[in-house]
Amino acid sequence: MPPPPPSATAVLPPDLEASLRGRLSAGATVRGAVVSVAGVADVVAAVRLAGRHGVAVTGGGDGARGLVVDVDRLDGLSVSAGGWARVGAGVRWRRLAAAAARHGLAPVPGTSGDERVADAVTGGSVGLLARTYGPASDRVRAVELVTGDGVLRRATPDEEPELFWGVRGGGAALGVVTAVEVDLLAAGPRYAGELSWAGDDAARVLEEWRTWSAALPPQAGTSLVLVRRPAGEVAVSVRFGWTGDPGDGAAVLDGLRGGVRPARDDVGVRGPADLRGVAGPAAGVESSLLLDRLTASGAGHVLRAAAGRCAPRTVELRLLGGAVGWVPERSSAVCHRDARLAVRVVGGTGAEDRAATWACAEELSAALGPDTGGREPAHGHHRSPDVLARTPTPAVRDRLAALATATDPHRILEGACRGRPPVPVLGTGGRPACDG
Template sequence: MSTLSVPSTPAARAADPRPAVLPPDLTAALRARLSPAAVLADGAVVRAAENADVAAALRADRRPGVAVAVRGPGRTDAGARALQVDPAGLAGVRVSPAGWARVGAGVRWRDLAAVATRHGLTPITGSSAAERVADTVTGGGVGPLARTYGLAGDRVRAVEVVTGDGVLRRVTPADGADLYWGVRGGGEALGVVTAVELELLAAGPRYGGELRWQAADGARVAQAWRTWSVALPPQAGTSLVLTRPARGEGTVAVRFAWTGEADDGDGLLDVLRAAAPPGAADLAPRGPAGLATPALEAGVESSLLLDRLSDGAVAELVRAAGGSRPRTVEVRLLGGALGWVPQRPSAVCHRDARLAVRVVGGAGAEDRAATRACAEELAGALGGDLGGRVPAHGWGAAPDVLARTPTPAVRDRLAALAALADPHRILEGAAGRRA
């Protein structure tokens, strides 16, 4: 059994620049309940050193108007009256040669992969190796190998979570089954995750990376990707990324992941090379953490889920990426194992979607409005391809695309669970689930 404690980053340890916003009596009560290694920064951010610190934060915060939110990469900013819990210090990794791992809520996929590799094992990651494992699990978890192995959340054996009533629970398919269902894909409405246990796979051949072109080749590459991607086997994952930067020329990239021998995977890309010679390539054998794509630039994101890309859709996507403001438009191929009935159902919806479109723009007010307008225009132009699904707006990197717009049945079930798990209605993520 291997164990690693991953240190928090300087950014994670840096003081929050906001002024203290919590009432003085709440701040004093909370300080008294935290462990000696925990830190309460600026009276508003609990940097947890152990699970008990998370429980202390939720138990101390029992008054109207003060919510609790999880702090970290990919999370939306907490409101002015929110107490933030930073789990970066919960950074332990334990990998069993039997093929599973327990990771603290501050652990990222690249940290887990580094330890698992020593045992000839590998995780099924989220979309980015820089994501925290816990964030991926609560947000769904569509990673680069999802078409082959399903969601990262489908590999979870157990979740340790502090619910809104301040109780630390370990939930599994057999113990706390409803909460186990909801935490995976249900966001932060049910509690603050402190650790996750998940299954690992035997390491095997993996290949991938990306091909890149200039914006002038965008239409040809996008059209070729549209017809090429439809015929890909489940062993292949891919996305088309159209980027208009703030400065310089735009680019087009095709990201590719293959769960097999390098030669077989590379041969599939010849169709794209024939459409337009790429200007650059970064393709190599690599592990799943290496296949996980770089995170898109920080900003505000809208997303659409599609059944198909019909005639004319490619022109609309290229037009959207070439707007007046810097933005990225990514089209991700879904299907394969994502559409199969999972052994352990979760709150993740829309597994039948075939493609996901993400529009990512800047965080300024005008950029936020432009991003939303761009996604709405795309939804109008591609209306028949959406299968009745509605766009999702204002999300960061988590939750993932399949978990952003729960169906009415799933939303109602999550709301009922939240009413039990969070009786004082203090969790920041609960508001949207109860709407």
């Protein structure tokens, strides 16, 4: 199990902790302000107690404040031969892919094999296969969650349809997810993996990738990652996935390989349970922005951002388009599907690193100017929500707010206050306030 989030060091008032422990099952644990639930009833009990005492509920992560509901032990998983799976909130893509493969099926994964499936659903995750099949949130049949009023709800296109729209891409603002049901595809081989080059080739590889990726068909997904090493040099890698015939994918990738010979090449035919090439860059405090295009001068700005003295650890360019931009069968809260590229800027968790990450994204946004399409950069988020769901349009934001008002009367859930989690007022019976 991963280490407890930072809020584990927080302490609930003794009377509130005792009350919470008295409502949980024997298998649940409380450490600091982190509740590791053993079942769905524990989630209901924790959220109801939080609402009664005006305590914010968060999903953990850097800077998490309030009562953290840890759902990792909600790890039930069943795969139906009918082409779908029921997945507990603690299940990761890697485990789902392995289970589905035994039935000749495969999921459409999010940005990383180690990402929780439920987080990808609520965060609108855009993985390496999204240009063919759409974001992970498009492949959902049902979501079960405990909303801020402490009610366990099941949202489907026919049952709680408005909640079904909002929870897919609406992030953590609408409830604590306990399980999701996702569609699966007939399994087949994929051509996927990663190419790596020496840092001296970064400028050439970036220019080659920029022109090559602009003409890719929807069967191809790719991202370019610039990583600043501790000594200051920049390493470059390209992730590639192809959903069609592997031979055709190899021919397409040769268009990039032929420009600058990679130092390392592990792209090959993968089975449905092999998620190599799907893994995203290292987690951390991040900012992101969306682009309509990337010009040669814009690529230069990206490279300088990755190589600067106060640069973040990672700058990723992720190709969008294809099925990401198509109108889905079931609409969701995922916005900005017309964007062509996403820039993800990841830094460390310290105050100075966070400031440098934010400043880098703001400088990039200013330098790229019209290519952003007027979209504002998003700051301070982790992998969930993903790049398209971090800055809702005004119409989507208002619709999500109306949903939150109806299902979270005490406004205790993380994300209820736009941009930052609520600040907990522990044990006072007061209502959480928005910070700033």
